[in-house]
Amino acid sequence: MTYRYGRSGRSGCRASLMDGGLPDSGPKDGGRGDAGSAHSEMEERMNHKTKKRFQEFTFILPALIMFFIFVAYPFLQGFPISFTKWDGMSPDKTFVGMSNYLRIFKDANVINATKNTLVFTAVTMIGSNLLGLMFALMISRVSKLNNVLRTCIFVPYCLSLVLSSYIWRYVYSDVFYDIFGVPSPLGSTTWVMFGLAVISVWRDAGYCMVVYIAAIQGVSSDYYEAADLEGATRWQKFKDITLPELKPLCIFVFITVTIGAFRMLVQPMVMTGGGPSHSTYTMVYDIYETGTVNWEIGLASTMAIVFAFFVMVLTVIQTIVTKDKEGTKHVNKKAKAF
Numbered sequence: 001m002t003y004r005y006g007r008s009g010r011s012g013c014r015a016s017l018m019d020g021g022l023p024d025s026g027p028k029d030g031g032r033g034d035a036g037s038a039h040s041e042m043e044e045r046m047n048h049k050t051k052k053r054f055q056e057f058t059f060i061l062p063a064l065i066m067f068f069i070f071v072a073y074p075f076l077q078g079f080p081i082s083f084t085k086w087d088g089m090s091p092d093k094t095f096v097g098m099s100n101y102l103r104i105f106k107d108a109n110v111i112n113a114t115k116n117t118l119v120f121t122a123v124t125m126i127g128s129n130l131l132g133l134m135f136a137l138m139i140s141r142v143s144k145l146n147n148v149l150r151t152c153i154f155v156p157y158c159l160s161l162v163l164s165s166y167i168w169r170y171v172y173s174d175v176f177y178d179i180f181g182v183p184s185p186l187g188s189t190t191w192v193m194f195g196l197a198v199i200s201v202w203r204d205a206g207y208c209m210v211v212y213i214a215a216i217q218g219v220s221s222d223y224y225e226a227a228d229l230e231g232a233t234r235w236q237k238f239k240d241i242t243l244p245e246l247k248p249l250c251i252f253v254f255i256t257v258t259i260g261a262f263r264m265l266v267q268p269m270v271m272t273g274g275g276p277s278h279s280t281y282t283m284v285y286d287i288y289e290t291g292t293v294n295w296e297i298g299l300a301s302t303m304a305i306v307f308a309f310f311v312m313v314l315t316v317i318q319t320i321v322t323k324d325k326e327g328t329k330h331v332n333k334k335a336k337a338f
Helices: 002-018 028-080 099-104 108-139 147-158 161-179 192-218 220-231 235-261 267-270 283-292 297-322 333-337
Strands: none
Touching: 002 297, 028 297, 099 297, 108 147, 108 192, 108 235, 108 283, 147 192, 161 192, 161 267, 161 333, 192 235, 235 297, 267 283, 283 297
């Protein structure tokens, strides 16, 4: 048997040599072939990833170009102007150094606008999030009216700020006085900022609701079932299961609503014109009037840069805080509290 196999192997080798071929090298050539195919597959994967990344980049490229042209470039142009005194028309700019930056921290109008902005932002942030969370908890329960309620609450967020301002201007001016006999808050220096904040709460509550609904629906029902077995109340389930899961998202929504509130311009422009007695001047409205009415472009640029820096700080805080530092916390740890 051994002789025959050896003979056949020799004859096979001789035949292959006579035919001008090479003897079979066995598993060595097969190994080289496998290595070559693996290398080619790896190259194909890398090429595919590169192409995919390039395609993704081409999708965002138009947005990046528009951002650079209309946001980044004007901002960078305004930085050197902030160190000058310029009316926007004269070819000559007077260099004033840091005086514009020092002035905005002493100017009474800037201080008043900052105070009004903080009041407006606080009311908007707290009211929008509380209403949005309340609506989300109500609508997250199974009901036939869920879609209708969700749509009705979210519709105001889809309206433009100008249209929303005109709607509430009519409500404050006619409905409040004619039906309820209550004077409009737009004429009161004490309540006017709260009246403007109501408009933003009315709009932003729908946005907060949609975000919170998505987060609540992402919590596994097993945790609630385990809590029910332990006899937990609704408040305990909300406090120990729902709320911890919403914490990172709450911070995200708080900061995004805050940034939006800080940029408030349309409401005082449409409804009050900055009055009464400058009581609805906000930071953005003051920047607008300083640059386009008083023609102090250097000072307006300084105010805009300080404002943009503050918004960037908020954005960095949002990025750090909402970063998944712990991953998503497992709610079963909270369920043990029951």
